[in-house]
Amino acid sequence: MHYRAQAKKRLYLLQASADGTRLSTDNEVQLGTGADAGRAEILIHVDSLNTEQPAVLLAILPTLFDSEKPPISLSKNPEKNLQVLSLSYAE
Numbered sequence: 001m002h003y004r005a006q007a008k009k010r011l012y013l014l015q016a017s018a019d020g021t022r023l024s025t026d027n028e029v030q031l032g033t034g035a036d037a038g039r040a041e042i043l044i045h046v047d048s049l050n051t052e053q054p055a056v057l058l059a060i061l062p063t064l065f066d067s068e069k070p071p072i073s074l075s076k077n078p079e080k081n082l083q084v085l086s087l088s089y090a091e
Contacts, residue, residue, distance in 0.1 A: 007063050011043075014057040016074065017081040022047045022055075024076035029059050031072055038062075039075070056085075 016023060023045050031038040045057040072082045 009060050010063045011087065012059050012061045012065070013085040013087045014059055015083045015085055016055040016057065016077070017083075018052050018054045019080060020051045021077070022051065023074070023080070027077060028075040029061065029072055029082070030075050031061070031065065033071060
């Protein structure tokens with residue numbers, strides 16, 4: 001199925017650093033800092049049974065999102081570092 005308009009959002013796979021604590025269930029991804037920070041919804045997150053292993057999340061972020069420029073963080077767990085992992089799409 002093809003659309004004429006450009007996609008505005010895309011599914012991203014994120015990894016939260018392991019620091020011995022679990023993620024809060026009502027987290028959101030914060031895009032940037034300060035008053036102009038955007039927010040993105042987390043669809044699902046999976047914590048490892050071993051708290052020393054990182055948690056993974058699926059989130060919907062803007063397609064123009066550049067993981068290098070604005071710092072991204074979690075609203076309820078800002079101490080965890082987020083890393084964007086590649087999600088392979090079938091063409």
